[in-house]
Amino acid sequence: MLLRHSIIIHTTDPELYLILRYMLEQAGHNVGLLPSLDMFLPDDSKTQPQRRTVLICLAMDDLLRAAILVKKLQPDIRLIGFPLDCRMMDGVQSSIFDYVVRRPFDPGNLLDFLKYGLLRNTTAPTDPSVFLDDVEINVASVRVWRGGTPISLSPLHFRILLYLARNKDRVVSRDDLIRHCWPEDANVEPRTVDIHIGKIRRSLNRHGRDVIRTVRSAGYSATQL
Structure with missing residues (x-):
């Protein structure tokens, strides 16, 4: 079952944004840029489809701060972390995210997560x-x-x-x-x-x-x- 997402990307790297946007749009998702977290507006769950995802691409410290802020504004939103450095997260930090991009970056892993709405090593849903x-x-x-x-x-x-x-x-x-x-x-x-x-x-x-x-x-x- 293919899940199509509305994905907003928060990053300070314009080239990475363009690469991710192309890859995600080719997979059928709607993609937009979130230049500043001050511009983030939570979904109204009564009127918006529940497929919205925020992809944050920042260095680790900034990534964690941004993730905590987004979760405070909308606790149930899907959140993907894309660390731009090689530091590792501990269990508490990684639990903030639905998915964390690992190095070396494999686009297939990210697309699998978006396709099934779950972690890659979880059985794909067959029943709603x-x-x-x-x-x-x-x-x-x-x-x-x-x-x-x-x-x-x-x-x-x-x-x-x-x-x-x-x-x-x-x-x-x-x-x-x-x-x-x-x-x-x-x-x-x-x-x-x-x-x-x-x-x-x-x-x-x-x-x-x-x-x-x-x-x-x-x-x-x-x-x-």
């Missing part, structure tokens, strides 16, 4: 929604509802919940979650996984019972009634 009890996880719109009530999750939390739901009634290890839900080469400790699972639980449990079971010394399992 995945259900876990009364929790609906809509893959196409990257939205979650519980009993008809919208649940606000970060992109990382969406990926974790989706992976658990697709593997329900099976114990998923912390290493599995790190491998499938975090960007490649992210330095993530097992304790970090526990923290994010706790946040997902708090968001879901406001509207129903706990659907994520902790399996001591093994990992987590999504459970049905």
